[in-house]
Amino acid sequence: MLVVVFALIGGLGVHASSSSSNADSSYTHMQVYSEVLHRIRTEYVEEPNMNSVTNGALHGLLESLDANSSYLTPAEYKAYQASKTDAKAGIGAVISKRFGYAAVVSVTPGGPADKAGINAGDILETVNGKITHDLSLAAIKTQLQGDPGSRLEVVLIRARKVEPQKLTIVREVVNSPAVQDQMMAENVGYIKAQALTKGKAQDIATKIKNLQSKGAKKLVLDLRNDAEGDEDEGIAVANLFLGKGLISYLQGQKYPKSTFNADPQKKVTDLPLAVLVNRSTAGAAEIVASALLDNGRADVVGEKTFGEGSVQKVLDVPDGSALILSVAKYYTPKDKIIQDSGVTPNVPVAGGLDDVTAVTDDDSEAAPDEPQQSKPQQKEDDQLKKALDVLNRKTQKS
Numbered sequence: 001m002l003v004v005v006f007a008l009i010g011g012l013g014v015h016a017s018s019s020s021s022n023a024d025s026s027y028t029h030m031q032v033y034s035e036v037l038h039r040i041r042t043e044y045v046e047e048p049n050m051n052s053v054t055n056g057a058l059h060g061l062l063e064s065l066d067a068n069s070s071y072l073t074p075a076e077y078k079a080y081q082a083s084k085t086d087a088k089a090g091i092g093a094v095i096s097k098r099f100g101y102a103a104v105v106s107v108t109p110g111g112p113a114d115k116a117g118i119n120a121g122d123i124l125e126t127v128n129g130k131i132t133h134d135l136s137l138a139a140i141k142t143q144l145q146g147d148p149g150s151r152l153e154v155v156l157i158r159a160r161k162v163e164p165q166k167l168t169i170v171r172e173v174v175n176s177p178a179v180q181d182q183m184m185a186e187n188v189g190y191i192k193a194q195a196l197t198k199g200k201a202q203d204i205a206t207k208i209k210n211l212q213s214k215g216a217k218k219l220v221l222d223l224r225n226d227a228e229g230d231e232d233e234g235i236a237v238a239n240l241f242l243g244k245g246l247i248s249y250l251q252g253q254k255y256p257k258s259t260f261n262a263d264p265q266k267k268v269t270d271l272p273l274a275v276l277v278n279r280s281t282a283g284a285a286e287i288v289a290s291a292l293l294d295n296g297r298a299d300v301v302g303e304k305t306f307g308e309g310s311v312q313k314v315l316d317v318p319d320g321s322a323l324i325l326s327v328a329k330y331y332t333p334k335d336k337i338i339q340d341s342g343v344t345p346n347v348p349v350a351g352g353l354d355d356v357t358a359v360t361d362d363d364s365e366a367a368p369d370e371p372q373q374s375k376p377q378q379k380e381d382d383q384l385k386k387a388l389d390v391l392n393r394k395t396q397k398s
Helices: 002-016 020-043 050-063 074-085 137-144 200-213 231-239 284-294 382-397
Strands: 070-072 093-098 101-107 123-127 151-157 165-170 180-184 188-192 218-222 246-251 258-261 273-277 299-302 310-316 322-331
Touching: 020 050, 050 070, 050 322, 070 074, 070 137, 074 137, 093 137, 123 137, 180 200, 188 200, 200 218, 200 231, 218 382, 231 246, 231 284, 246 284, 273 284, 273 382, 284 299, 299 382
Parallel strands: 188 218, 218 273, 273 299
Antiparallel strands: 070 322, 093 101, 101 123, 123 151, 151 165, 180 188, 246 258, 246 322, 310 322
């Protein structure tokens, strides 16, 4: 195990640069690490479990790079591989690492986490009795998966709550939320996408055409709480509104630069556009927002987004363990790293609604044979209100 530690530290440092100074620096760190391990082994108050010490060191080493980089022990790697091949149920939440613990980025409406009362911004302190601070993100995601109907015990930490809260979540197979559309007052078409999983770009294109056929002259694209999906789908969604220009590019130390430019054949609308984002907007949705903002195609209204957008590579280690390393990151057209910077709206408006739906207009779509449901009273949606105001002022100037 110690050989693995030295190989990782040396390999990460040496391959980062071919210069002799960086190579010398990496070997210096290896010597320091060797000395620390020797002191722990010989002078700690009792005989230490060196396997646990080394696993903890490797875990910290990878997590110091970014939240998505992980070290998996042989047992964790086996569970991770099984989770990729077996159809599993989950809790319906996007999880990342913040402050060293598992943080809830967004929650799928109607999913198990939502039913249990979990909100975006909550911290999962423990999962099935395991402290998430001691687990890699990949291991945490594996723990959250299981058979449909199985139970998951978590301890939740929530802002403004003094005591941690124990919750039981029943896992389910969670479907990606459908894209919603609605005609609003003053010929505004509203589209809400809470996930950009495969096929959502085509769904959004269909919704745009549907709204335009109903007389929409302006559009609002609501990407709040949209943290699930694939970056390629985000690129496709941005292309629906862009006929030219750079959408994003992907680049890493050893990863060939990939540039994603708008294809004029894939654009479906020129209507004035406002995009809504919040702290739970992440990943593919951030690619959409940054592309439309940087190309001057839309105003982005709301809060600074979460900051997620990288590509990982799994590397096997001879002892049966594995590394998951971020090897490339997505950039905005103006050369900002989405993973590091998120997207800052050009029209900042504080939020407060965990799950915002469209304003209740009478002409929202429903199947003809479905009874009309009474709609709950909602809080004032300041972000949507501001987006509508921005659109109205822009069209008046035009």
